[in-house]
Amino acid sequence: MTLLSPAQADEGPRNPFLGLAAQALRNPSVLIGGFIVAAIVIMAAAAPLLGTVDPVRINPAIRLKPPSDLFWFGTDLFGRDIYSRVVYGARSSLMVGVSVAACAIVFGVAIGLVTGYFRRLDVVVMRVMDGLMAIPTFLLAIALVSLTRASVGTVVAALTIPEIPRVVRLVRSVVLTVREEAYVEAAISVGTPTPLILLRHILPSTIAPLLVLGTYVCAQAILVEAALSFLGTGLPPEIPSWGNMISEGRTFFQVMPRLVFLPSLFLALTVLGINLLGDGLRDTLDPRIAKRM
Amino acid sequence: MTAAPLANLPIVEIRDLAVPLPDGGDRRNAVDGVSFSVAEGEIVCVVGESGSGKSITAQAIMGLLPKIFVKPKGAILFEGEDLLKATPARMRSLRGSGIGMIFQEPMTALNPVHTVGAQIDEVLRAHLTLPAQERFARVVKAMEEVGLPDPERMYYSFPHQLSGGQRQRVLIAAALILQPRLLIADEPTTALDVTTQKQILQQIRDLQRSRGMGVLFITHDIGVVAEIADRVVVMKSGRMVETGSVERILTAPEADYTRMLIAAVPTLEAARPAGPVHGPLALSVKDIAKTYTIRSAFGGMREIAALKPTSLTLHRGETIGVIGESGSGKSTLARCITKLIEPSSGEATLTGDGAQKPFRRRMQIVFQDPFRSLNPRRTVGQSIIEGPMNFGTTKAEAWEKARELMALVGLDPAALNRYPHQFSGGQRQRISIARALAMEPEILVADEAVSALDVSVQAQVLKLIDDVQKRFNLAILFITHDLRVAAQICDRLLVMHRGELVEQGSVRAVFSAPSHDYTRRLLDSIPGRRAAA
Numbered sequence: 077m078t079l080l081s082p083a084q085a086d087e088g089p090r091n092p093f094l095g096l097a098a099q100a101l102r103n104p105s106v107l108i109g110g111f112i113v114a115a116i117v118i119m120a121a122a123a124p125l126l127g128t129v130d131p132v133r134i135n136p137a138i139r140l141k142p143p144s145d146l147f148w149f150g151t152d153l154f155g156r157d158i159y160s161r162v163v164y165g166a167r168s169s170l171m172v173g174v175s176v177a178a179c180a181i182v183f184g185v186a187i188g189l190v191t192g193y194f195r196r197l198d199v200v201v202m203r204v205m206d207g208l209m210a211i212p213t214f215l216l217a218i219a220l221v222s223l224t225r226a227s228v229g230t231v232v233a234a235l236t237i238p239e240i241p242r243v244v245r246l247v248r249s250v251v252l253t254v255r256e257e258a259y260v261e262a263a264i265s266v267g268t269p270t271p272l273i274l275l276r277h278i279l280p281s282t283i284a285p286l287l288v289l290g291t292y293v294c295a296q297a298i299l300v301e302a303a304l305s306f307l308g309t310g311l312p313p314e315i316p317s318w319g320n321m322i323s324e325g326r327t328f329f330q331v332m333p334r335l336v337f338l339p340s341l342f343l344a345l346t347v348l349g350i351n352l353l354g355d356g357l358r359d360t361l362d363p364r365i366a367k368r369m
Numbered sequence: 370m371t372a373a374p375l376a377n378l379p380i381v382e383i384r385d386l387a388v389p390l391p392d393g394g395d396r397r398n399a400v401d402g403v404s405f406s407v408a409e410g411e412i413v414c415v416v417g418e419s420g421s422g423k424s425i426t427a428q429a430i431m432g433l434l435p436k437i438f439v440k441p442k443g444a445i446l447f448e449g450e451d452l453l454k455a456t457p458a459r460m461r462s463l464r465g466s467g468i469g470m471i472f473q474e475p476m477t478a479l480n481p482v483h484t485v486g487a488q489i490d491e492v493l494r495a496h497l498t499l500p501a502q503e504r505f506a507r508v509v510k511a512m513e514e515v516g517l518p519d520p521e522r523m524y525y526s527f528p529h530q531l532s533g534g535q536r537q538r539v540l541i542a543a544a545l546i547l548q549p550r551l552l553i554a555d556e557p558t559t560a561l562d563v564t565t566q567k568q569i570l571q572q573i574r575d576l577q578r579s580r581g582m583g584v585l586f587i588t589h590d591i592g593v594v595a596e597i598a599d600r601v602v603v604m605k606s607g608r609m610v611e612t613g614s615v616e617r618i619l620t621a622p623e624a625d626y627t628r629m630l631i632a633a634v635p636t637l638e639a640a641r642p643a644g645p646v647h648g649p650l651a652l653s654v655k656d657i658a659k660t661y662t663i664r665s666a667f668g669g670m671r672e673i674a675a676l677k678p679t680s681l682t683l684h685r686g687e688t689i690g691v692i693g694e695s696g697s698g699k700s701t702l703a704r705c706i707t708k709l710i711e712p713s714s715g716e717a718t719l720t721g722d723g724a725q726k727p728f729r730r731r732m733q734i735v736f737q738d739p740f741r742s743l744n745p746r747r748t749v750g751q752s753i754i755e756g757p758m759n760f761g762t763t764k765a766e767a768w769e770k771a772r773e774l775m776a777l778v779g780l781d782p783a784a785l786n787r788y789p790h791q792f793s794g795g796q797r798q799r800i801s802i803a804r805a806l807a808m809e810p811e812i813l814v815a816d817e818a819v820s821a822l823d824v825s826v827q828a829q830v831l832k833l834i835d836d837v838q839k840r841f842n843l844a845i846l847f848i849t850h851d852l853r854v855a856a857q858i859c860d861r862l863l864v865m866h867r868g869e870l871v872e873q874g875s876v877r878a879v880f881s882a883p884s885h886d887y888t889r890r891l892l893d894s895i896p897g898r899r900a901a902a
Contacts, residue, residue: 258742259752261709262801266756266808267729280746 105356112349120166128160168317176297184243192251205241284361291354379406386443407583414598418823422607432460469544473556475536479528486524534565562694567894592897635853639876648685651844657715690859698868733805737817739797743789750785774803795826
């Protein structure tokens with residue numbers, strides 16, 4: 077009788093997914109994107125330790141000051157420290173981006189798993205998803221803000237709802253392929269209950285594509301939040317956010333471009349970092365693209 | 370079977386070919402020191418199991434090696450010209466006009482969005498400048514030559530409208546339309562049913578005779594070798610084991626490996642005694658049937674009977690073979706019986722003493738593809754203990770049982786915390802069997818359980834199935850398309866054709882006196898039958 081051949085006996089257990097993670101870390105896009113994202117996250121988390129002052133304290137006596145030792149990036153129209161507002165602005169942007177991605181994924185995965193597995197639900201749920209997808213994000217945000225009032229919750233809800241169908245479609249497509257795999261049939265034949273089959277055998281296959289989609293949703297949400305705030309239908313004006321800063325700085329753009337330029341720079345850098353990370357993850361995690369290299 | 374032709378000029382001569390593997394492979398060279406030639410008007414078969422380097426050799430000749438392989442060493446002389454030194458442009462013009470190639474998978478080798486005629490025509494457009502009418506005439510003529518019916522109409526057919534055999538004929542027509550001097554056929558009949566395989570082999574033989582071209586035929590099947598080869602090259606792990614005329618290799622092989630390969634091919638002799646098995650009744654299936662209803666967008670309905678009403682009984686200790694070609698309904702039968710799909714009518718009743726046990730504990734199934742039937746993200750231990758734990762066995766107990774079962778199926782119990790990709794195909798199939806046995810079933814359904822394995826591994830897994838049957842007094846429903854395998858392990862046979870049970874009886878009775886016309890055709894199509902007899 078055969079036992080394991082020596083070549084395989086040396087290896088020990090190896091989770092194929094961990095191998096992919098190690099491979100992802102060698103990808104330059106993942107490294108650069110990951111570095112930028114990590115830097116922004118650290119900046120947001122450690123905001124009070126980075127020499128900032130209260131970003132919302134108004135002091136009309138020092139309006140529109142140029143950069144100095146005291147105010148590194150100068151002050152704005154209301155005498156608030158621009159540096160502190162940029163650093164704290166990372167918090168709002170990241171919070172909106174990550175919350176939208178997380179909410180969209182949680183709802184999308186739950187709906188996608190069930191619709192993909194139970195064919196009868198599929199027809200109904202997917203038509204509802206088509207309907208949701210047809211709602212323009214901006215209109216929905218304006219409607220929600222006018223119905224309730226501007227808050228982080230309203231913005232997150234307005235950005236999440238149109239993203240859910242995208243997640244559902246992705247998860248559903250993975251479920252449709254994986255449910256036909258022989259190992260799912262094998263699990264059915266050893267009597268594994270359906271919820272466990274979904275969680276144990278099907279859900280893990282969705283993780284890699286969801287990671288990639290999650291980065292895009294996050295970057296998209298950060299951009300749209302900035303745009304909404306710029307239009308005045310986003311975060312309430314008292315919250316320091318990059319969108320709000322760009323909006324307020326617009327009137328003095330010609331004389332003091334840095335009012336718009338600095339928050340825009342950080343906004344662009346954050347989105348660039350997240351997109352790089354997402355592209356790199358896609359290249360290493362999506363075997364169809366990875367195999368071509 | 371035929372006398373080797375006179376020693377003609379070699380069309381292609383391979384001298385000391387070595388294809389290095391990238392670092393980290395299981396050996397230094399994928400192909401190492403291979404030398405042989407193919408002369409005008411002869412068919413040379415390269416035979417070997419998976420990983421023997423036979424396809425790499427063919428790809429090297431075509432200049433189509435995957436990019437991971439660095440420059441091969443040695444020489445490949447095609448009519449005196451070294452192909453390894455040829456420019457990419459020269460290789461492009463040689464492919465098609467000098468060397469034609471056909472592949473294993475006729476389903477994927479054709480582009481689904483172009484008509485088959487246009488795809489044959491593409492070869493002409495790439496190599497010659499001819500007016501459209503003349504090209505059309507040549508394509509039709511080429512399709513006629515490979516025996517495609519009504520070629521002028523079929524020119525405008527799309528691949529999905531053709532059968533597997535017809536698609537392979539289209540590919541042969543495309544490969545041969547420019548009258549190449551050499552045809553390379555890489556497992557061209559492996560994906561086809563036996564009756565179709567027989568026709569395609571005959572076709573290749575006829576075309577080779579009428580054109581006097583050389584054919585390099587790659588296969589894993591000794592039966593096919595006996596059917597078609599003039600000379601044989603046996604390969605193993607990238608090296609040539611031996612070479613010689615087909616008569617000598619088949620009747621007096623020199624190398625142990627060749628002897629093993631030939632011995633591992635199951636014979637058609639029934640291995641089990643003819644009498645009925647007198648175990649208690651385990652399963653009785655009554656008029657089970659499956660019909661699929663297809664609704665079109667315009668409200669029309671079409672019913673497809675995948676399985677017409679079928680009845681059978683199965684006893685403990687007995688193996689019933691269900692044989693048939695693709696689309697015969699044999700897998701549908703297995704899935705209906707194991708309740709993986711809901712039958713449209715009829716029922717399968719488990720009888721016997723285990724009546725208080727849940728259904729899934731009493732009947733288990735082993736699937737065909739050992740690479741897909743285990744979840745790649747879970748260790749084999751997790752896969753084996755999943756079933757018992759679903760029914761309340763504690764983790765410690767299930768794990769202990771898994772260790773015993775690993776030893777039983779011939780694997781190291783310490784390997785339970787490995788992942789499936791760390792095992793070979795045969796080892797994975799052993800794990801699948803261990804997973805099924807962990808449920809302590811009375812009935813085991815094996816759906817093409819050895820079809821994806823090399824013959825030598827196949828023999829071992831068949832022996833394992835035989836052993837566990839004796840040990841646990843299992844009733845086995847063994848589904849296969851391979852009559853030689855069925856002869857080895859079955860007591861009784863059911864022959865299925867187009868969703869219908871056309872014949873049943875003991876292995877001996879079915880093989881020696883087939884009553885249905887389809888069974889006769891099936892038996893007649895087994896490659897190498899005459900040579901083996």
